Amino acid sequence: MARFKSIADDFGVPAEHISVFATEAMRKAENAASMLDAILATSGLGVHVLAPEVETLFGAMGARSGFTAVNGLFLDLGGGSVQMTYLNSSADGYEMAAAQTGKSLPFGAAKLSRILEDDESEVRATALSTLQDGMRGAFANLRQQFPSLRDTQIDHENGGVDIYLCGGGFRGYGSILMHTDPIQPYPIHAIGAYTVRGSVFSRTTHMRKVNDEYDGKIFGMSKRRRQQFPAIAAVVEALIGAVPRIRTVTFCSGGNREGALFMKLPGAMREGNPLSILHPISSKVELETVQSVLDIVQSSLPADIDFSGIPNVFTLGLGPLFANNIWTRVGEPSDANAAFELHQAIHRDSSAPGLTHLARAVLGLTLCFRWGAGLGPSDKLLQSNLQKLVDRSNPEANFWAEYLGAVANLFVKLCPAKPNTADKAKNIVKFSSVMENGKTKDRLLLTVSLSSSIYQALDHHELGRYFKDIRKHRGIANKTKTKVELILHRIDS
Template identity: 50%
Template sequence: MAQINAQDNAQSIDLANLKQTLTPWDPNAPNQLWAIVDMGSNGIRFSITSLAAPTTRLLKPVYTDRAAISLFDRLVEGPPGVFTFPQETIDLVATTLAHFKQIALDYGVPVEQIMVLATEAMRKANNAGPMLEAIKKAAPGLTVSILEGTVETLCGAVMGSRSGLVNVDGGALFLDLGGGSVQMTWVDTTLPDYEFVAAKAGKSLPFGAARLMKILGDKTPEGEVARVKDLDDLHKGVGGIYENLCNQFPALAAIKKAHEAKDKNAKVNVYMCGGGFRGYGSMLMHNDPTHPYPIASTNAYTAPGELFMDVEKMRKVNEKEKGRIFGMSKRRREQFPAIATVIEAFIKAVPNIGDVTFCGGSNKQGALMMKLPLELRESNPLDVLAVPSEAEKPVLDAVLQLIQQSIPQDVDFSKTPTVLTEGLAPLFVKDIWSRTGYDGDSNTAFALNDAILRDPEAPGLTHLGRSILALTASARWAGNLGPLDANLFDGVTSIVQNKSDDAPFWAGYIGAVAYIIATALPAFPKSAQEVAKAIRISSHLKVAEDKKDKIVIAVGISPNYGKGLDLTDLIDVIEGVAKKRGGKKPNFKVSAEINLLS
């Protein structure tokens, strides 16, 4: 790491001093806004985040900006191994940080709650001191924290990605590709102190997208020789990290051993963050079998291993596609050969890749997560998104119980995602009575779009989760869709069906049950007792050997709530979910009996 000569506006952060330098979050602090400047090798990112309760775990964004200053590209090599920033770069960075500081102050962020994080480029620069001095003069009061490699792995590859997830039970490989380096480690949230275990086990290689572009672009004879060696070092380095991780984590070693024994199901799931990998995710979305892809964000996008490993196709698309590819800037398109080179090295080391999920988190989210107490940062963000009041909770629980009673107990959901299995039930149930002043067609379209667009980048809301929620919430209103929304419906149906053929059916079924409940109880119930008094539901599965299995559902509605209702219409709605509505024809039939209770 470059010497910073005890600058009073700089500190080096390693695992030993992390708790002292990254002070814990104070829930009683009068101001809960935090500003972070992430001096990455590929650009300088600035953000303001609210840690206010009760939505602390969501790391709610308040403001974001980015300066297209690639610190790694601006490093100039003099004598071999000596890298320095030109004075114009030092001046530009100092001015940029002063600008970001003023924005933070304008938003009311206390200066002591502005964090500046620096990574590979600042570690490598031999004149980091003059850079820090310039920042001190231009933006007095700011302290630059230079992250040691393991801390960058902790805040980026581990907790940056982890910030957007519910959990990682069973473990997965986590990778981060920046401009100057690439990190890889193994994360299993069931292990004690998993974040520190992962950070210590992970390794960093000096082959970020910006550095690799320089290596690949050097066409001199010396450059050709150096490129062969560097690419060999990259492949050996990634392979070596993977072998070391297998030696340290029995779960990963077991998957590797099973794969070598020809077990086709022995797959390693992967989570990737960093601008370089997100660029690859954007290219995969552009080539996804669901086309056009209905969700406009790489964050929480999951690609199957087969698509992920088709690097040659992605290279060709990047070369031949003249139009814009969503999520990819001109610079990212230029860097794509370098990104693909890292992906190829990873695939060579780990040939049994399962699902690959791309994460929007970075050092910013990771640093904020590490400020939070353990029980808060490990809490389920989906529970926070719903945020029911104390009065609402027992009512919502009673409604959820009715929905669960509508599903036969002997149906196997181990491989079929629903709002119930994906932790989305609180979000779905809470909105059953929203927008009741609007007609069914309007609400069907609104619910479909809202699930896709709501809470952008919210932790825990994956593309699959949003798609399941969209199908279920729109089915609750039993309305019709216009042509554009019908295309969106087909798109999210495709995402869900790619995971499970039966999942779209169950989304429609659960939504239809909610429609029946809300028809019997048109206003939000005053109590759980009212729910129990108004409606009763039971169900069972009638198995057919040669035909489709049939779900038999019986609904009893109290006369006080059911008088005047068109029970035939309710039967048509619930039985209608067995009809084809985009995607494949359902594998179930539905038989409904709806009567007034005596």
């Protein structure tokens, strides 16, 4: 702690901007008082020992901070305890409700590991039974408190609760799930926002076997975490036994520290969507121009198709990030830009709410196809694995990522320089489309309306090539048999 204070001083951090707090282990430590005195004496830092309710609040809000909206159970597995609560960000005062109704159980990964190593089998059995009863009781109490949580267990067709997990122990379990994911190598390394179905999450026996038998390094798992894995798996099994119908499980990068910082933000900012401002917009004119570009590209989607269940840059709230990158790096080789966009989407803004693994994959693929998707062998593997990730959500989503990327590529052909006003963008091109269903293959007829001057100056045959390779870059089974046909229309002035 003295070293931490020294580093903070080197960076000029004001003392009032430093907060130090402790959780379950310090609350229960027999030598807590002497530890707190020693920290104060050597570093000058006072430590706030959090009440269980505050720890639950910070843990849940830290996990919640990685998403634009949440509705599900939140659990935090630390060294000394595991907390469970429920968050529905659409409800008023959901933060305080989560803190007041949350339950803390004294079975953290480190503590439970020591218990499981006890020579007395009766001690181990009693601890596991107490953990299981505690999990069931905590979930039952939350169901009584929150009708929306009860509803997740009633709807047998679409029901099931979504669970968000944070804390080092749970992230360790997520790392083994990622290590055994059918998509290999899994294309996004960050465990934050990694999501699996409940049926996959429940394969604890297989995960124990992998931890015991795999001799190599498992990414995200330290030696200490692998030693604790039997205890982590025991907590997971208690959770599975307590919650009958788990729909999805999402692992979160945030924890108590992020939750404490998140709660310092004004409420309106906490609940806002930052995706639209990750790319700075300097003026009202630029904002209007970006929106005009988005409107033009979006008009290429058939109006009679419901896209609400099809992930794309618009339904995922990625429109501004997409639009602002359409003209980025113009002048660089297309194949280099295609590869750049794949990698940039994976690594950019690592903790930004809303940039889930699915969102990163869709954004990267769409921008990759904006540049023609000409990739080298190693990047083709990355592209294929991102497509497999997207395919899990909706088999049609990959087609629309390719299509919107191709539309953006065509847009740049028609408008090589980024428009500097909304009116200029609107006067360049207009799109409209309709889907024609066939017996074996559908046809998407895209009408491109151009001014007379642009219409006469272009090679019409060349424009068709922007869409001829759709579906040919697919590293997965081609489930969307749709052919895009271009219809050019001249607008007489």
